[in-house]
Structure formats: C-alpha cells, structure tokens
Amino acid sequence: MDFKRMNDLKCYRNKLSRFSTRHTKVRPLIIIFLGSLLLIFGSCSSIKRNEKQLAQGNYDAVVNSISEKLKNNPNHKDKKQLIPLLEKAYKLAVKEDMRQLKSLQTEPNGVNSSNIYWIYKGLDQRQDIVRPLTQIMPINTIFKDYTVVLRKSKNTYARHLFDQAQGLLGMNTQEQAREAHKLLVQIKKLTPEFNGLEKTLALAHDRGTQHYGVKIKYEAGAVLPAPLLKELQWYRPGNLDEFWKAYHFGPWNGRIDQSVQLNINALSFGPDELVHETISREKSIEDGWEYATDRYGNTVLDSLGQPIKVPIIKILRATLMRSHQHKEAVMQAKIWTQNHELGTKAGPFPLNELLVFDNYYARFEGEREALLPEDLEMINNRPLPFPTDAQMTSDLGRQIKSTFTRWLKRLE
Incomplete structure (x- = not known):
C-alpha cells in the first residue's frame, strides 16, 4: 500500500x-x-x-x-x-x-x-x-363523625331484614325458609349480636333442610350374615350430609320429609371353580443367515453376480399349563321412596352388586421365548386361597353402601 x-x-x-x-x-x-x-x-x-x-x-x-x-x-x-x-x-x-x-x-x-x-x-x-x-x-x-348515624341506620336496616325473614318463615315452606336464611346471614355480617338472630337462623336452617329417613332391611334369609350386619351398622358416612340435606339412619324425633328404604332381597355365592388347560405356543425367529441355493445345491447369485443371503428361521415351541380360579357373589336389592309432604311413593329401583374373584397362574415346558407377554405374567403368579362367603359378603356390603350413597346424594 x-x-x-x-x-x-x-x-x-x-x-x-x-x-x-x-x-x-x-x-x-x-x-x-x-x-x-x-x-x-x-x-x-x-x-x-x-x-x-x-x-x-x-x-x-x-x-x-x-x-x-x-x-x-x-x-x-x-x-x-x-x-x-x-x-x-x-x-x-x-x-x-x-x-x-x-x-x-x-x-x-x-x-x-x-x-x-x-x-x-x-x-x-x-x-x-x-x-x-x-x-x-x-x-x-x-x-x-358518622358513628351514631351509622349505628342507627345499620340497626334499622338489620331490623328490616329480620322482619322480612320472619315473614318468609311464616309461610312455612322449604323454599321460603331458605330465602329467610339468606337474609339472616346478611344480618349476621352486619351485626352478629342482633337479638334473637342465632335462634332464628337455626329455625330457618331446619325448615329449609330436606330430612331423609333411611332404613335398610335384609330379606334374603332368616338371619342377616354377621359381616353384612357389621358393614350396615357402621353406615354413618359423615360426608353424606349437605347444607340443605340431612340423612337419618337411626332413630330421629324430628321431621322426616322423605323416607328411603333399601331392601336386600337376595345374596348368593357361586362355587369355587378351578379350571386347568394346556396351550401350545410357537414363535418364529431369525437365527443367522445362509446363502440361497437352487434345487441342485448351487449358490444363487443376484443381478450383480453376488451370492444371495437368506435368513435362517428357527421355530421356538413351549407348552403352557394355565390354571384359572374363579368365584362370584351377587347381592340384589331394591329401593323404595316415599314423599311425606306430597303423599307419593316411588319404586322399586333395582340396585344389584356383583363381586368376582379371578386369579390366573401358570407353568410351562419348553422355550421361554415362545411365550406371550401375558403368559409371562401368569408364570409369576401363584395360586391364592379362595375368598370365603363371609369375606365376599363383607366386600359386597361395602360395594352396595358406596352405590347406595351415590344414589342418596342424587335425591332432591
């Protein structure tokens, strides 16, 4: 540069x-x-x-x-x-x-x-x-300073709400009692110390609540099995009640708006079943390769003159001895309802429960690789004791309680 x-x-x-x-x-x-x-x-x-x-x-x-x-x-x-x-x-x-x-x-x-x-x-x-x-x-x-006028206007407002609530309660209907309860809750937020508030709140809640009387009857035999009796006696699910619903399973001296009765009509047990069967399994796998030959034993060549390779297929075989344990129990029941206010009855509504015990186990002879994935699972299983009738009765009791509880929750 x-x-x-x-x-x-x-x-x-x-x-x-x-x-x-x-x-x-x-x-x-x-x-x-x-x-x-x-x-x-x-x-x-x-x-x-x-x-x-x-x-x-x-x-x-x-x-x-x-x-x-x-x-x-x-x-x-x-x-x-x-x-x-x-x-x-x-x-x-x-x-x-x-x-x-x-x-x-x-x-x-x-x-x-x-x-x-x-x-x-x-x-x-x-x-x-x-x-x-x-x-x-x-x-x-x-x-x-608005202290005095605030207190005076608040008391006037609360008194107005209270008079409204009492008027609604005087109509003596469930719907109006619930409306009265809303007004009383407003008063409690304004002035919790309002005279007679708690007593009237309790009255409004009781009148607005739908009370269900629930009974369970056993009609499937002369004697109620002890395991089922134990399950039904402990039928006191604490989470069943809602704010406007109350369920009474025992003696109740108060008002009952609707009665519900569960009748257990049948309780049956199947036999202990044990079924054995023998199943053949086959599976083809590649086991190396070899050169392709014609019927005269000569190596077959491709279009480029190179020897053609073909896979060697190996057949794996096994015999599976499968065992199946099976037992069933069935409980059949019906539900009846009665609306005391309307004087109407409804039912029966079927309520059935099925309990199934199944267990599969197996052993095999031959080559393990020939077995299916579900076969391998059964090989790891072992025979189990069959459930007794008492055990199945107890399990069925829990099942029917759960189903019946869901049914009760849907009641209006």
Missing part, C-alpha cells in the same frame, strides 16, 4: 472516531429528552384523566386515584394540581350523597333503610381514604 493511501485511510479513521465520539455524547441527551417528554405527557395524561372522571360525575374514582398517588408519593411533582382536584371531587361526592340521603329520608321504608345505611357507610369509608393525607399535606376538607 503506498504512502498516500495510508494517509487517506488514517484521516478517514480519525473522522470516523470524531463522528462516533460526538454521537456517543449526544445519545444520552436524546434519552434524557425523550424520558422527560414521557414524564410530562404521562403527568398531563393523569391530570386530564381525573378531570374527565370528575366531569362525568365519577367522584369516588377521582378520590381513590389521587389519594393512592399521593400516599405512594407525598412529594409528587403534580401535587399542586392534584390536591385541588381531590378537594373538589371529595366535596362533590359528599354533596351528592347528602342529596340522596335527603330524598330517601323523606319516605322511610325497608328498601330505603338499606340504601341509607350503605350511603352512610360510603361517607365514612371515603373519609378514611382521605384523612391520612391531611397529616402530611394541606387538604381543605371537612370530616364528620
């Missing part, structure tokens, strides 16, 4: 370096400028958004939004613009609540008692939102 070209290249590199340095200094300024613009526009956007909410009458939205901003950042750069907006929104919200209260209080009734209470509740809660800010910045607002 000649001297002139080297100088030109050096000069170009110097220019590029100065250009790069100049832009490196400018880039942070651009970032700062853009960041400032974003902050300015973001700030303006926040103020405009609150002004729009104020113009639309969404006073509490403005109070909540600005209060949250100033709590998180007491030195907010827009504090001077935000505080007047907050003061205006607060005063207008209070003014609107007072206007509504004046209108509602001219016609005192049950429905209005609810609205009056919640308006006073809103006034008190709004004060709680703004009050902490007055400790750290100058906010021109007036706070009032």
Whole structure:
C-alpha cells in the first residue's frame, strides 16, 4: 500500500472516531429528552384523566386515584394540581350523597333503610381514604363523625331484614325458609349480636333442610350374615350430609320429609371353580443367515453376480399349563321412596352388586421365548386361597353402601 493511501485511510479513521465520539455524547441527551417528554405527557395524561372522571360525575374514582398517588408519593411533582382536584371531587361526592340521603329520608321504608345505611357507610369509608393525607399535606376538607348515624341506620336496616325473614318463615315452606336464611346471614355480617338472630337462623336452617329417613332391611334369609350386619351398622358416612340435606339412619324425633328404604332381597355365592388347560405356543425367529441355493445345491447369485443371503428361521415351541380360579357373589336389592309432604311413593329401583374373584397362574415346558407377554405374567403368579362367603359378603356390603350413597346424594 503506498504512502498516500495510508494517509487517506488514517484521516478517514480519525473522522470516523470524531463522528462516533460526538454521537456517543449526544445519545444520552436524546434519552434524557425523550424520558422527560414521557414524564410530562404521562403527568398531563393523569391530570386530564381525573378531570374527565370528575366531569362525568365519577367522584369516588377521582378520590381513590389521587389519594393512592399521593400516599405512594407525598412529594409528587403534580401535587399542586392534584390536591385541588381531590378537594373538589371529595366535596362533590359528599354533596351528592347528602342529596340522596335527603330524598330517601323523606319516605322511610325497608328498601330505603338499606340504601341509607350503605350511603352512610360510603361517607365514612371515603373519609378514611382521605384523612391520612391531611397529616402530611394541606387538604381543605371537612370530616364528620358518622358513628351514631351509622349505628342507627345499620340497626334499622338489620331490623328490616329480620322482619322480612320472619315473614318468609311464616309461610312455612322449604323454599321460603331458605330465602329467610339468606337474609339472616346478611344480618349476621352486619351485626352478629342482633337479638334473637342465632335462634332464628337455626329455625330457618331446619325448615329449609330436606330430612331423609333411611332404613335398610335384609330379606334374603332368616338371619342377616354377621359381616353384612357389621358393614350396615357402621353406615354413618359423615360426608353424606349437605347444607340443605340431612340423612337419618337411626332413630330421629324430628321431621322426616322423605323416607328411603333399601331392601336386600337376595345374596348368593357361586362355587369355587378351578379350571386347568394346556396351550401350545410357537414363535418364529431369525437365527443367522445362509446363502440361497437352487434345487441342485448351487449358490444363487443376484443381478450383480453376488451370492444371495437368506435368513435362517428357527421355530421356538413351549407348552403352557394355565390354571384359572374363579368365584362370584351377587347381592340384589331394591329401593323404595316415599314423599311425606306430597303423599307419593316411588319404586322399586333395582340396585344389584356383583363381586368376582379371578386369579390366573401358570407353568410351562419348553422355550421361554415362545411365550406371550401375558403368559409371562401368569408364570409369576401363584395360586391364592379362595375368598370365603363371609369375606365376599363383607366386600359386597361395602360395594352396595358406596352405590347406595351415590344414589342418596342424587335425591332432591
């Protein structure tokens, strides 16, 4: 490379370096400028958004939004613009609540008692939102003590709900009792110490609950087998009851809305069966290779003149001696129901349970590789003792309890 070209290249590199340095200094300024613009526009956007909410009458939205901003950042750069907006929104919200209260209080009734209470509740809660800010910045607002009017309006509202609930209970129907219970639950959330509340809640729950009287009868023989008796005597599933459903399996002195009776009509057992059978297994596998030959014993060549290889097939054989143990037990039952309120009966509904004992085991002679995968499983099994009738009775009792429980849960 000649001297002139080297100088030109050096000069170009110097220019590029100065250009790069100049832009490196400018880039942070651009970032700062853009960041400032974003902050300015973001700030303006926040103020405009609150002004729009104020113009639309969404006073509490403005109070909540600005209060949250100033709590998180007491030195907010827009504090001077935000505080007047907050003061205006607060005063207008209070003014609107007072206007509504004046209108509602001219016609005192049950429905209005609810609205009056919640308006006073809103006034008190709004004060709680703004009050902490007055400790750290100058906010021109007036706070009032709503304790007395809150307590009075809450008691009036609770009394209205209680009167409604008692009226519903007086109709003496299950559906109305459940509606009454909902009203009483509202009272409990408002004022748990309300006089007579717990007693009336219990009454509403009892009247709204569907009570089922459940009986199980054994009609399959003269004597109920002891294992089945043990299962049925312990029929007290704690998770069966629901809020509006109660199942009574023993003596019950209270109201029964619907009776359910399970009659076990038959209980039978099959014999102990043991069946033996012999099965032949065959399997073909490749066992190496050899050259193909024609009928004269000459090696067969392919189109390229190369000897053709063919696999050697080996036949594997085994004899499987399989044994099958089998026993069955069947329980047959029927369900009857009676609705005492309507005076109607329904049934019978069949409820049958089948219990099967099966066990396969085997041994073999010959080559193990000839056996199927299921054969190999049976080879690892051993003969088992046949279940006794008592064991199967107990298992059937658990099965029929489970099925009967699901059936009961579907009752209306």
